[in-house]
Amino acid sequence: MSDITIYIKDREGVNHKLLAPTDMSMNIMELCKAYELPVEGTCGGMALCASCQCYVQSSHVLSPMTDDEDAMLSEAFFVEENSRLGCQLNLEESMDGLKLELAPEN
Numbered sequence: 001m002s003d004i005t006i007y008i009k010d011r012e013g014v015n016h017k018l019l020a021p022t023d024m025s026m027n028i029m030e031l032c033k034a035y036e037l038p039v040e041g042t043c044g045g046m047a048l049c050a051s052c053q054c055y056v057q058s059s060h061v062l063s064p065m066t067d068d069e070d071a072m073l074s075e076a077f078f079v080e081e082n083s084r085l086g087c088q089l090n091l092e093e094s095m096d097g098l099k100l101e102l103a104p105e106n
Contacts, residue, residue: 004096009057010037011102020091028054028086028100039102045087050076052086053103060098062089078103 006018006028020031029052032039040051047068053076056062062084065073069088073079083103089095 002093004091004093004098006031006091006095007097007099008032008037008054009099009101011104020095022091022093024091026091028052028089028091030087031091032086032102037102038105039086041087043087047072047085047088050085050103051105053078053083054086054100055080055103056082056084056098057101058097058099060095062095063092 003019003021006020008016008018010016016035016037018031018035027045029039029041029045033041042051043049050072066088069085072085073083
């Protein structure tokens, strides 16, 4: 396995190019925290808070949304058609070049 590149636009509109390891069982929320981007992950990645909500801006095929993620997004603010919880997106080689935007804070 190797590192992939993930592009994330923060809440101020600044674009970040992040190198992401695919061999450490990390997810998007943990990657953002590692790069000190403003993602709280209050629930610790359990799909219970939506503080890591992001918008998928590229056409990558991602893992299907779980029932827990869908339920949390149905209660969250600023939800769009392309919303996902970063904690539920485990880093995989197929995500190379993925473009995301952090959702506004609640």
